[in-house]
Amino acid sequence: MTTHRLQPLLKPASIAVLGASQKSGTVGNEVIVNLRKGGFQGEIYAVNPSYDRVEDILCYPSLADLPERPEQVIFAISDQRIEAALDNVIALGIPACTIFSALILSDDTTPNLKQRIANKAQSAGLLIAGANGMGFYNVRDRVLAGGFDTRDHPYPGNVALISQSGAGMSGIVDCEQRIQFNFAVSSGYELTVAMEDYLDYALDLPETRVVGLFLETSRYPEKLIKAFKKANQRNIPIVVLKVGRTDLAAELAISHSGALAGSDQCYSALFDQYGVQRVADMDQLATTLIMFAQPKTVSEGGLVCLHDSGGERQLLIDLADSAGVPLAQLSDSTVTRLEGLLDPGLPAVNPLDAWGAGGPHAPAKMAAAFTGILNDQSAALGAVVHDRGPSSEVYSSYMAYLHQAQSATEKPVFLVANRQGSGSDELAITSTHQGFPVIDGVSQFLVGARCLMNYRDFQQREPMQVIGVDQDKCDYWRERLRGETKVSETLASQCLADLGLPMLQSLLVGSQDELKSVAAATGFPLVLKTAQPGIEHKSDVGGVNLNILNEAQLFAAYSDMAERLGPQAMIAPMVQSSGVEMILGVSRDSQFGPTVVVGFGGVYAEVLGDVAVLIPPFDSAAVKRALQKLSMADLLTGVRGALAADVNSYCEAAARLSEIALVLADTVIEVDINPIKLSADECVGLDALMVLVE
Numbered sequence: 001m002t003t004h005r006l007q008p009l010l011k012p013a014s015i016a017v018l019g020a021s022q023k024s025g026t027v028g029n030e031v032i033v034n035l036r037k038g039g040f041q042g043e044i045y046a047v048n049p050s051y052d053r054v055e056d057i058l059c060y061p062s063l064a065d066l067p068e069r070p071e072q073v074i075f076a077i078s079d080q081r082i083e084a085a086l087d088n089v090i091a092l093g094i095p096a097c098t099i100f101s102a103l104i105l106s107d108d109t110t111p112n113l114k115q116r117i118a119n120k121a122q123s124a125g126l127l128i129a130g131a132n133g134m135g136f137y138n139v140r141d142r143v144l145a146g147g148f149d150t151r152d153h154p155y156p157g158n159v160a161l162i163s164q165s166g167a168g169m170s171g172i173v174d175c176e177q178r179i180q181f182n183f184a185v186s187s188g189y190e191l192t193v194a195m196e197d198y199l200d201y202a203l204d205l206p207e208t209r210v211v212g213l214f215l216e217t218s219r220y221p222e223k224l225i226k227a228f229k230k231a232n233q234r235n236i237p238i239v240v241l242k243v244g245r246t247d248l249a250a251e252l253a254i255s256h257s258g259a260l261a262g263s264d265q266c267y268s269a270l271f272d273q274y275g276v277q278r279v280a281d282m283d284q285l286a287t288t289l290i291m292f293a294q295p296k297t298v299s300e301g302g303l304v305c306l307h308d309s310g311g312e313r314q315l316l317i318d319l320a321d322s323a324g325v326p327l328a329q330l331s332d333s334t335v336t337r338l339e340g341l342l343d344p345g346l347p348a349v350n351p352l353d354a355w356g357a358g359g360p361h362a363p364a365k366m367a368a369a370f371t372g373i374l375n376d377q378s379a380a381l382g383a384v385v386h387d388r389g390p391s392s393e394v395y396s397s398y399m400a401y402l403h404q405a406q407s408a409t410e411k412p413v414f415l416v417a418n419r420q421g422s423g424s425d426e427l428a429i430t431s432t433h434q435g436f437p438v439i440d441g442v443s444q445f446l447v448g449a450r451c452l453m454n455y456r457d458f459q460q461r462e463p464m465q466v467i468g469v470d471q472d473k474c475d476y477w478r479e480r481l482r483g484e485t486k487v488s489e490t491l492a493s494q495c496l497a498d499l500g501l502p503m504l505q506s507l508l509v510g511s512q513d514e515l516k517s518v519a520a521a522t523g524f525p526l527v528l529k530t531a532q533p534g535i536e537h538k539s540d541v542g543g544v545n546l547n548i549l550n551e552a553q554l555f556a557a558y559s560d561m562a563e564r565l566g567p568q569a570m571i572a573p574m575v576q577s578s579g580v581e582m583i584l585g586v587s588r589d590s591q592f593g594p595t596v597v598v599g600f601g602g603v604y605a606e607v608l609g610d611v612a613v614l615i616p617p618f619d620s621a622a623v624k625r626a627l628q629k630l631s632m633a634d635l636l637t638g639v640r641g642a643l644a645a646d647v648n649s650y651c652e653a654a655a656r657l658s659e660i661a662l663v664l665a666d667t668v669i670e671v672d673i674n675p676i677k678l679s680a681d682e683c684v685g686l687d688a689l690m691v692l693v694e
Contacts, residue, residue, distance in 0.1 A: 006201050009096035009127040009193065010183075011141045012071035013042045016063060016094075018085060019076035020046035020054040027100060027147035028076035032057065037152065038137070038144030045070055063088055072096040074135075074145060079103055079113060086117055090124040099131035100147045103189070118191045126192060133188025134166040136198075137173065140182040140207055150174050154433075157182035158209040159293050160202035162195055164188075168214035168241070168282065176286045178432040179293065182207045196223035199238075203230050210292035212285055213240040215267075221591045228274035237292050237455045238276045241285045242267050265613035266589045273615055273622070275458030277451035284447045287439055291448035294435045296412040298456045301380040302326035303449055304373040305416075306366065306401065308355035308386055312418060316351055316385060316442055323446040325453070327351065328378040337372055341365060350376075351385070363397045371405040374413070380453060381412040383445065392423030394438055399427070402436045412452070414438075416445045465619045467652065469659045473498055478667045481692060488531055490570055492690035496673070500656050501584075502649070503673075503685040506572035515558055516551070518571055525549050525574035527686075528557050532566035536689055541565060547574050575686060579679030580635050580645055583611060584654055586661040586671035594661040598623055598654050600632050601675040608632070616658030620651035627651070636678070649683035650676070669693045 004010075015035065021028030028048070032055045035044055046054040049061035060066050063073065073089050075082060079101050089097055103114040111119070114131070121128050129136055135146035140156040150173070157180035163169035169186040172179070183202050187195045196218065202211055211231065218224045231238050245264045271278050279285050303325055307313040320327055330338075330350050338348035342365075343356030354369035355362060374382040384401050388394055394415065402413040413436060420440035428438035439445045477495050481487065487495075490506050497503040507522065508531055509515045519526060530543030538544050543565055545557040558569060583601030586594055592615055599611030612626040624647065627633055638644040657671070670691035677684050 002204075004201050004204055006127060006193065006197060008071050009098075009129055010136060010138050010201060011143060012096060014045065014068065014070045014072070015040070015042065015143075015145070016045040016047050016066060016070040016073045017054075017076055018047045018063065018073050020048045020051065020057075020059060021076065022051055022054050026076070029055070030149060031074050031076055031145070031147050034144040034146050034150060037150075038139065039142040039155070040144070041142055043068075043070075063092055063094075070094060072098065072145075074098045074147070075100070076147060079105055083113060083116060083120075086120060086126075090120060090126060095125075096127040096129075098129040098135055098145050099188075099191075100133060100135060101130075102132045114189065114191075118189075121192045128191045128193060129185070130188040131191060132166075134169055134186035136183070136185035137181065138183055140205055151177065154180050156207050158207045159212065159289050160184065160205065160208050160210075161212045161214075161289070162187065162198045162202065163212075163214035164190075164195055164216045165214050165243075171282055172212070172286050172289075176290075177429045178290050178437065179286065180433060190219060194219050194223070196220045196227055199224070199227040200230065203227060203234060203236055208236055210289055211236060211238045212289045213238060213242075214282075214285070215240050215242045216244060218591065225270070225274070228270075228276060231276075232274060235459070237451075238274075239285060239288045239292065239451060240271060240276050240278050241280070241282065242271075242278060263589055263595075263613070266592045266595055266615065269595070269613045269615045270592065272625075273618070275455055277455055279447055279451070283441065283444050287441070287444040288448040288451045290432060290437050290439065291412075291414065291445075291452060292455075294412055294414075294432075294437050296381075296406065296410060296435070298380050298412055298452045300456075301376075301378040302328035302453075304328045304330075304376065304379040304382045305351035306370040306373065306382070306384045306386075307351055307353045308366070310353050312385060312387075313351045313353050315418070316446075319442055319446055323443070323450055325446050325450050328373075328376060328380070330373060330376050330378065334372060334376040338369060341368055341372065363400070366397075367401045367404045370401045371408050374405045374409045374411055379409075379411065380456070381414070381449065382409075383414045383416045383439075383449075385416045385418070385442065387419075388417045388421060388423075388425070390423075392421045392425055392428075394425045394427040394431070396427070399431055399436060402431075406436070414445065416440075416442060418442050462621065464617075464622070466617050467500075467619070467656050467659060469499055469656065469663055471663070474660070474663045478664060481664075481667050481690075484692065486533060487690040487692060488533075488570075489529070489688055490531065492671075492688040493685070495690070496657075496660075496671070496685065496688055499660050501653050501660075501673070501685060502676075502683050503688060504572050504575065506570040508568070508570050509558075510567050510569075512555060512558065515554065515569070515571070519551065519554055522571060522573060524554075525576070526554060527572050527574050528554060528561065529570050529572075529687075530561055530565045531568040531570045533568070535565065538687075572686075575677050575682075575684060577677065577679040577682050579677050579682070581675035582650055582678050584650075584657055584671075584673040584676050584685065586657065586668070588669050594665050596654060596658050596661055598626055599630055600635070604632065605674060614654075614658065616661050618655060618658050620648065620655045623651035623654040624648075643680035645678045646681060646683055647678070650678050653683060653685075667693055 019028040046059040051059040139153045161184040166186040335348045416439045493503040526548045528545040581602035585597040636645045672689040673685040
């Protein structure tokens with residue numbers, strides 16, 4: 001790999017441990033123990049005036065007394081001493097350091113120690129891992145720069161883990177021997193080196209097969225997107241555990257990380273756009289990393305499973321349905337072969353219970369049955385779902401099923417138990433390292449299977465086809481809108497229609513005389529709405545009258561509205577076609593800028609919130625995928641005799657709005673088209689709200 005700018009930090013030629021200690025269990029001792037445990041190949045310098053030697057390493061009284069300038073300093077000193085020590089590091093021209101402590105002083109001043117350290121480091125261009133972190137383990141380059149006890153890490157590994165939570169790193173790195181890491185880091189405060197930088201570094205490591213992220217929030221969204229694009233180019237899946245779904249969790253994430261937090265929906269949209277697989281907890285994260293780390297590629301089709309229990313087979317069917325994991329439908333030829341193999345009374349179906357009467361020939365039959373279902377053209381991956389034996393023993397015969405089936409098919413295979421229990425078995429670790437993962441927990445396994453399939457489907461997506469907008473028209477409307485303080489619904493509809501969106505056009509009136517003349521030109525039936533300035537949600541104040549059939553109804557409705565709300569009004573043709581009310585909108589996220597909302601509108605938007613957020617630009621295919629995930633998606637296909645809606649027109653309108661949102665981002669901060677009526681042969685926006693940048 002080419003030299004990365006983080007090399008002095010993550011792959012230093014020499015390291016000085018400031019505060020090195022001979023006392024076992026202290027940070028100053030654990031750092032040296034870990035560096036040696038990892039096989040660090042450079043020079044290690046101990047620095048502490050209280051010792052002559054630490055762990056048989058010559059100890060120096062200060063950094064200035066070292067025989068050479070180290071490339072990195074690891075701080076193992078109190079917060080009271082850190083600022084002076086950092087000044088010394090900068091003065092000596094040392095390029096990198098690692099800080100574990102939280103930089104909190106009981107008698108601190110303003111700006112506080114954390115901010116002072118950050119300011120000095122940023123001005124000097126100093127690379128800092130931390131502070132308030134667990135350090136990093138660059139296993140592939142033999143740099144275990146951690147100040148706390150850790151397990152042995154086999155070289156070189158193929159999984160990278162980047163965590164903004166210290167426990168989020170150690171809780172997996174130190175507790176899950178089935179995963180072989182090449183790189184893991186706890187990013188802490190990210191004073192000068194952020195999560196996005198570590199991700200970029202991990203993607204450059206040649207062994208990296210999958211990356212896990214424990215993510216609170218991104219400080220540098222543009223860098224995060226750039227890293228996601230690099231992962232796509234290199235076919236490296238990323239699995240993310242993103243915390244902050246609820247308001248309280250998001251609030252705590254901000255206070256913990258000190259960075260802005262974008263909306264959770266925006267993060268989900270970003271992950272979908274770049275094929276990043278999202279999981280819900282640390283068990284799911286670890287399991288999914290294990291499953292991606294195995295060497296075989298998921299093919300087309302669904303999951304096949306071999307069982308020795310009818311009840312547990314039924315449980316898996318229920319759980320797979322809830323998890324959205326498709327089960328493969330076996331071909332007639334596979335069914336025929338299975339029927340010749342199975343004991344009487346066992347149905348040849350997937351998931352398959354093939355144990356039958358048991359006996360001495362049962363293992364051979366089970367292996368043949370698993371090979372048979374996995375060899376079916378509809379099978380993408382396979383699992384042997386058998387509980388572990390006493391003391392959580394992994395039976396070698398179960399592993400034989402996996403080896404035989406994979407040898408015949410070259411498809412991913414897994415041994416899955418409904419749960420592990422309190423025992424352990426070394427075979428679960430060694431077989432996983434050999435590419436035959438042992439997974440505990442059907443639910444966790446199904447999450448991993450869904451992620452494998454989703455990533456496969458992401459890789460097969462057609463390249464995005466951006467619609468594009470008329471730049472001259474955008475320039476015209478930018479100038480026109482900049483001359484407005486408030487945008488009326490009529491003007492908003494005119495703007496959107498001119499830029500290519502299907503909008504119902506309305507006409508403004510300010511008196512009964514104007515109303516009569518405009519109504520005669522428009523024709524009945526009509527819609528009458530208030531256009532009084534300052535009223536944005538017209539229905540809430542009784543400012544909308546639908547299906548007006550004649551002049552008498554029109555004048556009566558206008559008189560009432562003018563008396564209550566004011567004389568300014570608008571009229572438009574009444575859309576007669578039945579259909580589904582949708583919504584299209586633009587809003588501004590604190591981190592990711594313009595976003596587009598798609599989904600079900602009218603009262604559905606307010607009561608059910610059945611919408612999705614997309615980050616522009618995107619094409620109509622992205623909109624269609626988002627709509628298919630909504631709970632009311634079936635309404636668009638036609639229910640109870642209704643015709644299927646013209647979804648393609650809606651998706652194209654949303655894709656065009658995504659382009660408009662970007663081009664006019666410096667002028668328009670919010671757009672709300674609600675509802676947009678979608679029927680079998682029509683897609684038209686009935687109402688538009690536009691908010692300008694102040």
